[in-house]
Amino acid sequence: MGYIPRLKQEYKDRVMSALTEEFGYKNVMQVPKLQKIVISKGVGAAVSDKKLIDYAIDEVTKISGQKAIATISKKDVATFKLRRGMPIGVKVTLRGEKMYEFLDRLVTSALPRVRDFNGIKANGFDGRGNYNLGITEQIIFPEINIDKVNKISGMDITFVTDADTDKEAKSLLTELGVPFKKN
Numbered sequence: 729m730g731y732i733p734r735l736k737q738e739y740k741d742r743v744m745s746a747l748t749e750e751f752g753y754k755n756v757m758q759v760p761k762l763q764k765i766v767i768s769k770g771v772g773a774a775v776s777d778k779k780l781i782d783y784a785i786d787e788v789t790k791i792s793g794q795k796a797i798a799t800i801s802k803k804d805v806a807t808f809k810l811r812r813g814m815p816i817g818v819k820v821t822l823r824g825e826k827m828y829e830f831l832d833r834l835v836t837s838a839l840p841r842v843r844d845f846n847g848i849k850a851n852g853f854d855g856r857g858n859y860n861l862g863i864t865e866q867i868i869f870p871e872i873n874i875d876k877v878n879k880i881s882g883m884d885i886t887f888v889t890d891a892d893t894d895k896e897a898k899s900l901l902t903e904l905g906v907p908f909k910k911n
Contacts, residue, residue, distance in 0.1 A: 738904075764822060796818050
């Protein structure tokens with residue numbers, strides 16, 4: 729048998745039974761699962777400097793452990809000097825073992841490095857069981873060398889679950905170790 733990430737094993741061993749007990753699921757297939765994590769970063773200054781996209785791809789690739797791709801604009805916007813087809817952002821979608829590895833690194837090493845960290849806000853749910861988290865500085869990740877960063881920028885992390893409600897999704901993420909603020 730191959731390598732199984734720590735959080736994936738914990739999900740199977742402890743989280744499934746805890747969620748079944750809390751919500752009274754009759755079948756293990758009803759227990760919500762984390763389907764994917766999407767990391768995206770907008771690089772608005774890339775309109776004037778094309779090298780910024782390469783830096784952003786490199787940073788997001790280091791953070792996620794998977795090759796990131798550039799996102800391109802869909803419209804022309806004259807006020808921003810933006811043309812259709814220009815690269816304006818970076819994204820990567822993590823699934824399976826890399827997803828659990830990233831979540832483990834985010835919860836155990838990156839989020840505790842945030843200055844004055846008291847937990848993340850619980851109001852980022854979209855009503856369908858997905859959670860959006862904004863990070864203001866990419867230097868909280870240990871993979872990023874602070875001396876080689878040319879500009880401090882933020883990114884968005886989206887946790888996509890197959891939960892039916894936000895309450896179920898919050899319970900799932902809390903059981904997986906995501907530190908939400910106490911109300």
